[in-house]
Amino acid sequence: MEQTTEAEVINTNSVTINDNGKTFEIVTKCTDPEQLFLDKQNFVPMLQQVKLIARGLVADPTTKEGASQRKALSRKIGSLKTAIEDEGKKVAAALKAKPKLIDATRKEVKDTLEMLQDELLKPLKEIEARQNEIIEISNLPASAVGCDSYGVQDVINVLESKAKDEAYWKESYADAMATVTEARRQLNAMLDKFYSKADGYLSLVDDSMNDFTKALVLHDAIVMNSEYFVAKDGVSGTPYTLMVEGWGKCEDYSRAYAFLLAQLGIKSELVTSSSMNHEWMKIRLDGKYYQVDITWDDPISAEEGTDFPGRVSHDYFLFSDSTFPNHSGYYMINQSADTTYDSYYIHNMDSQLCMVKGAIYGIYCAKGESETKLVTYTARNEMTTVADLGAAVQDSDDFWAAHWRSNGNNYYVGSYSNLCSDSGLLYYNMPKAVYVYDPASGVNLKLADYSGSNQLFGLKIADGKLYGNDSAQTNSSGTLAELGGCLMMGDVDGDGVLNVVDATMIQKKVADLAKFDATNTIKADFDRDGKITVNDVTAIQYEIAK
16 A cells, blocks of 8 residues: 655754655754754644554554554554654753753853952952941940940950051051041040049048948939939930939949949949839948949939939938838849848938048938938947037027928928038038038038028039029929039138138237138138137148149
8 A cells, every 4th residue: 555755844844754664764954953842843744744654554453464564553653753752852851951051151150240340349348348447436435425434445445456557447547547546535535534533433432431431422422413314315324424424324323333332342233123124233331232222312303303403312222121112023132131221310311421520421300300400420320419400590580491481381391401511611501591510610600591582402512612402392303503602711811712811811810810700710720620720821821832
């Protein structure tokens, strides 16, 4: 039977077959197997040929010859199928490998181009990195504001590690050195300020004092010179702002106080309460720890939330755990079981305590009473009345000289006097006047009346001047009103200068050729021994000669 192998050619890549009788021979003009297999239309002519051959076979399957013909043609078609499939697998395998080859080529090209980019930009990036490091250096002083003295020193150490040579800074060397120099200046100035303020506080104590007295003096000094603020002008309070600028939050009070105590060898522990969002401390005296909240001992207005100038409290100074008031939910390392100080008179002293010639002076007013007394006080809780200030200042017809009026004929229970010291003299306020007490002579006199419409609810000294806390009521923080200067010892002519004129006038007093009023009598006792003698003249002459 005649078989035909003709088929329509669809395109130049078309696949056809030649039938040589035993096998099929694939015929195509395509030289790219991949291109051949990517378009199935290329195989249409061949498939048409095979269909014609297969379907045009007239072979009786019931006969031996017919069955043999069918099997032979099937084998030829199978061989054709296998040959095409094998070639297709080769093409497919090659195609699968191509993405990897493409990726490898792409990566090599990309890496090479990026390397060239990096080579071009490397000098610029190095310059930028050096400039950024210079900016970091310039920001170091600002970061140190949040530190205590140890932290500032750590920042200085960081700065010094960045002070590298010209080979490192290259074109930025001049800028780097200028920035390092300025940052070093600022940081050292900060450290100097911190230590200067710390030295000022530490100068208030000496080796003759026991640890109780040292802790008390520093406690009162910090409270008198500090204000409670969480932040000012967007800047959060820190131990540095508390020590140098006189403001901060609870942890700043505690940590500044702890720093000063540490300089004296007094150990302390910081205590925190998450439920109270608060920090205070324990201090170690004679081997035992006691609770102290120096922040809450700095009174603030309940209405205004601002500081009461010239006021100091001791409501939270030296307590055992069992009696420490208004604190809860805190973790502590050291227990405070000792109750020695729980009932001390000091908890009734709402004024600063001052040291004069080894003696502690304070203003005492028992809770619920209004009798204001100037007392001496010891670490053994011994209290001696030096002067009944109310009786001393109250005229027979002037009850209000010693009582703080609330409204009408009503008055506040308690005392709102505060005690300050300068040059061995004690100053205190009453409602409408400021007084000076001379411990050497026992003289107590009015220094100045206050003519303001309000009353004085506290007193402080700054730069040799007296300031009263002018306020309309006890729960208002008030404002500071200048009340004049402290007495200048030896300046008996009142010109604000210590000179030979003063020495001469005192010499005349010693010779009983001149009379002094009470104020000049205090001033003339220059050596603070309670007497006016030639020794005072000599001491003044020595001071002038310096």
